Amino acid sequence: MTMQQYELTQRFYFEAAHTLQRTVDAAPSRRVHGHTYLAEVAVRGQPDPATGMVMDLGYLRRALEPLRDALDHHLLDEVPGLERPTLEGLCTYIAQRLSTTVPRLAWVKVWREASGDSCTLTLSPRP
Numbered sequence: 001m002t003m004q005q006y007e008l009t010q011r012f013y014f015e016a017a018h019t020l021q022r023t024v025d026a027a028p029s030r031r032v033h034g035h036t037y038l039a040e041v042a043v044r045g046q047p048d049p050a051t052g053m054v055m056d057l058g059y060l061r062r063a064l065e066p067l068r069d070a071l072d073h074h075l076l077d078e079v080p081g082l083e084r085p086t087l088e089g090l091c092t093y094i095a096q097r098l099s100t101t102v103p104r105l106a107w108v109k110v111w112r113e114a115s116g117d118s119c120t121l122t123l124s125p126r127p
């Protein structure tokens, strides 16, 4: 029988400003402007027989709190450790920040509901 894998997810949102250097819509993108972002992270695994949980969601929520604090109402261009203020950069940043505190991270998704833009970073399982 194949081993069953569960994905446990937790979502948060943040409001943030940024500027972007790009060739499409270059002038408005260079100006400081803001978006409402949503981010979701998934942990993959099997429930611990003792608890029935892959991971306690309370633990995951606690791990996400400092991340939200670092991003919400910030100018993303100035957030230490966030190399690019793009959806891709945010996925990388969130994955890196969680890598030391959240085991078995499966993917990180960041999106903007209003425009329908999203990026998902899929993390390969550690050998």
Ligand SMILES: Nc1nc2c(c(=O)[nH]1)N=C([C@H](O)[C@H](O)COP(=O)(O)OP(=O)(O)OP(=O)(O)O)CN2
Pocket (backbone or CB within 6 Å): 020, 025, 029, 085, 086, 087, 088, 115
């Ligand atoms: N690959 C990526 N491309 C773009 C990203 C990104 O994170 N990754 N981000 C942006 C911008 O943040 C930008 O503000 C969105 O611009 P745009 O697609 O032009 O949409 P807007 O709603 O801001 O523009 P309207 O002209 O109001 O529709 C761009 N690209």
Ligand SMILES: [Zn+2]
Pocket (backbone or CB within 6 Å): 018, 020, 033, 034, 035
């Ligand atoms: Zn933008």
